[in-house]
Amino acid sequence: MEILILLIIVAAIFYALYVGLIHKQNAAKESFSGIDVQLKKRHDLIPNVLTIAQKFMDHEKSLLTEITALRTKAESPIDPTNDDSLKQKFAAEAQLDSKMKSLFVAVENYPTLKSDTVMVQAQQTYNEVEEHISAARRFYNSAVTELNNAVKVFPGSIVAGMLAIKEMPYFEATEADRKEVNAADILK
Amino acid sequence: MDIPDVQTNRPIMASATFVERAPYEKGFADFFEKELKGHLQKAEEGRIILLEEYKHRKTIGYPLYIPIILLAGVIVLYADPQFGLFAGIGLGALLYGWIQGPVHKYRSNVKEGIIAELVKFFGELTFAESKKISEKILEDSGIIPSYTTYNGSDYLSGNYDGVPMEMCEVELKQKGNKDREFTIFRGEMFNIKLKKTFKGKTLVRKDSGFLGNAFGGMFSKLEKVKLEDPKFEKEFEVCGSDQVEARYLLTTAFMERLLTLRDTFDKDGTIQCEFSNDHLFITIATTRDLFEAGPIEKSCLDTEDIHTFLAQMESVFQVIEVLKLNKYTGL
Numbered sequence: 001m002e003i004l005i006l007l008i009i010v011a012a013i014f015y016a017l018y019v020g021l022i023h024k025q026n027a028a029k030e031s032f033s034g035i036d037v038q039l040k041k042r043h044d045l046i047p048n049v050l051t052i053a054q055k056f057m058d059h060e061k062s063l064l065t066e067i068t069a070l071r072t073k074a075e076s077p078i079d080p081t082n083d084d085s086l087k088q089k090f091a092a093e094a095q096l097d098s099k100m101k102s103l104f105v106a107v108e109n110y111p112t113l114k115s116d117t118v119m120v121q122a123q124q125t126y127n128e129v130e131e132h133i134s135a136a137r138r139f140y141n142s143a144v145t146e147l148n149n150a151v152k153v154f155p156g157s158i159v160a161g162m163l164a165i166k167e168m169p170y171f172e173a174t175e176a177d178r179k180e181v182n183a184a185d186i187l188k
Numbered sequence: 189m190d191i192p193d194v195q196t197n198r199p200i201m202a203s204a205t206f207v208e209r210a211p212y213e214k215g216f217a218d219f220f221e222k223e224l225k226g227h228l229q230k231a232e233e234g235r236i237i238l239l240e241e242y243k244h245r246k247t248i249g250y251p252l253y254i255p256i257i258l259l260a261g262v263i264v265l266y267a268d269p270q271f272g273l274f275a276g277i278g279l280g281a282l283l284y285g286w287i288q289g290p291v292h293k294y295r296s297n298v299k300e301g302i303i304a305e306l307v308k309f310f311g312e313l314t315f316a317e318s319k320k321i322s323e324k325i326l327e328d329s330g331i332i333p334s335y336t337t338y339n340g341s342d343y344l345s346g347n348y349d350g351v352p353m354e355m356c357e358v359e360l361k362q363k364g365n366k367d368r369e370f371t372i373f374r375g376e377m378f379n380i381k382l383k384k385t386f387k388g389k390t391l392v393r394k395d396s397g398f399l400g401n402a403f404g405g406m407f408s409k410l411e412k413v414k415l416e417d418p419k420f421e422k423e424f425e426v427c428g429s430d431q432v433e434a435r436y437l438l439t440t441a442f443m444e445r446l447l448t449l450r451d452t453f454d455k456d457g458t459i460q461c462e463f464s465n466d467h468l469f470i471t472i473a474t475t476r477d478l479f480e481a482g483p484i485e486k487s488c489l490d491t492e493d494i495h496t497f498l499a500q501m502e503s504v505f506q507v508i509e510v511l512k513l514n515k516y517t518g519l
C-alpha cells in the first residue's frame with residue numbers, strides 16, 4: 001500500500017514537471033513568434049523606405065540592392081526548435097538591421113530626402129518598430145531563461161532529457177553592436 | 189516697502205524676482221515679470237490685510253474658549269450631559285471656523301488668483317479648484333481600489349505639446365464597520381490621453397509580496413510580466429494582457445521617469461500606473477498638497493514654492509516625453 005502511494009506521488013511529481021516543461025517550451029516558442037510578428041512589420045516597412053530613398057539616392061544603388069536581398073533572406077521561414085536555424089535567423093536580421101542603419105546615416109547626405117515629410121514619418125515608424133522588436137526580444141529572453149532554468153535544474157533536467165527538450169539560445173547583441181562607437185569612423 | 193516675513197523675521201523685498209535654476213525653468217523669469225508678478229503683489233497685499241484680520245480674530249476668539257468650556261461644563265454637570273458635550277463641541281467648532289475664516293479666504297484667493305495664472309506658463313492648461321477627473325476613468329481602472337466616496341479638487345487640464353492631459357487631487361473613502369467611512373487613498377491622479385492606441389492593458393502596481401501578488405493574480409485575466417530591472421521588479425508588480433507591449437512601454441527610461449515623478453511629489457509616496465486603450469492613468473498616494481498656498485504668515489513673494497511646483501510639473505511632462513506620447517508614429 002505504501003509503495004503504491006509512493007509510486008503515485010512520484011508519478012504526480014513527474015507529471016507536474018512534464019507539464020511545466022511543456023508550458024515553458026511553448027511559452028518560449030510563442031515569444032519567438034512574437035519577435036517574428038515585429039520583424040514582419042519591419043520587413044513590410046522596408047520596401048516603402050526603399051521606394052522613397054531610391055528617388056533621391058542615385059549613388060546608393062548597391063546599398064539598396066543589398067537591403068532588398070537581405071530582406072528576402074531574413075523572411076525565409078525557419079524551424080524555431082532548431083538551434084542552428086534560430087541563430088541563422090538572428091544573424092540575418094542583425095545584418096538587415098545594420099544595413100538599414102547605414103541607409104539612414106546615408107540619408108543625412110541628401111538634404112531634400114532628409115526633410116521629405118514621408119521619409120521623416122517612415123523613419124519615425126521604423127524607429128517605433130525597432131522599439132517593439134527590442135521589447136519582443138526582451139520577452140523572448142525572459143521566456144528562454146525560464147525554460148533553460150527548468151531544463152538544467154534537477155529534477156527537471158531528468159524529465160527534459162527523457163522528452164528531448166533542450167535549452168534554447170538567447171537573443172544576444174552581435175560583436176559589432178558591443179564594440180565601442182568611434183565617432184571618427186562615422187564623421188569622416 | 190519691505191515686508192517682514194513672520195516666520196524668518198527677515199525683510200522680504202516688495203519686488204520679488206524669479207531666478208531660473210533648472211533648464212525646464214527657462215523663460216519663466218520673463219513670464220514671472222510680465223504675467224505673474226502683478227498677481228503675486230496683489231495677493232500679497234490681500235494676505236497682509238487677511239493676516240491682520242486673522243490675528244485680530246485669534247485675539248478675540250481664543251479667550252472665548254474659556255466661557256464656552258465653562259458653559260458646557262455647567263450643562264454637563266447640572267443639566268443634560270450629552271447636550272452639554274454636543275453644545276461645547278459645536279460652539280467650539282463654530283468659533284474655530286470663524287477664527288480660521290481669513291486663512292481659508294487667503295488660500296482660496298491664492299488658488300484662484302495665482303495658481304490659475306501660473307499654469308498658463310506651460311501652455312494650454314487651465315485650473316479649476318472644485319472640478320475633478322471623470323469618475324468613469326476610476327471605475328474602469330485596474331489600479332483603483334473599491335471605494336464608496338470620491339472627492340476631487342484642484343483640477344488641472346489642457347494640452348502639453350499636443351497631448352491632452354488632466355490631473356487633480358483625490359480622496360477616496362470606503363465604508364467600514366457601522367457605516368463609518370475611512371480614507372483608502374489620498375493623493376494625485378493623472379490621466380493622459382495618448383496619440384497611440386494600445387491593444388491591451390498594462391498595470392504597474394505596488395509589490396504586495398509573494399502571497400499578496402499571488403492572491404491578487406488569482407482572479408485576474410492579466411499575466412505577470414517579469415522585468416529585468418531588479419530594483420523595479422522588487423518595488424512593483426507588473427501585469428499585462430500583452431507581454432511584448434508591456435515591455436515596449438516599460439523601458440529603462442520610462443521606469444526611471446516614473447520613479448522620478450514619484451520622488452518629486454513625495455519620496456515616501458506610492459506610485460502606480462495603467463496603460464489602457466488610448467490613455468495612461470497614474471496615481472501617486474501622498475499626504476502632501478500640490479496646489480495649496482503656504483501658511484498665511486509666509487509671503488506670497490517667496491518663490492521657493494514656485495520652484496517646487498515647476499519641478500513637479502516637469503516630471504509629469506517628462507513621462508509624456510519619454511514615451512513619445514506627443515508623436516504620431518503610424519503604428
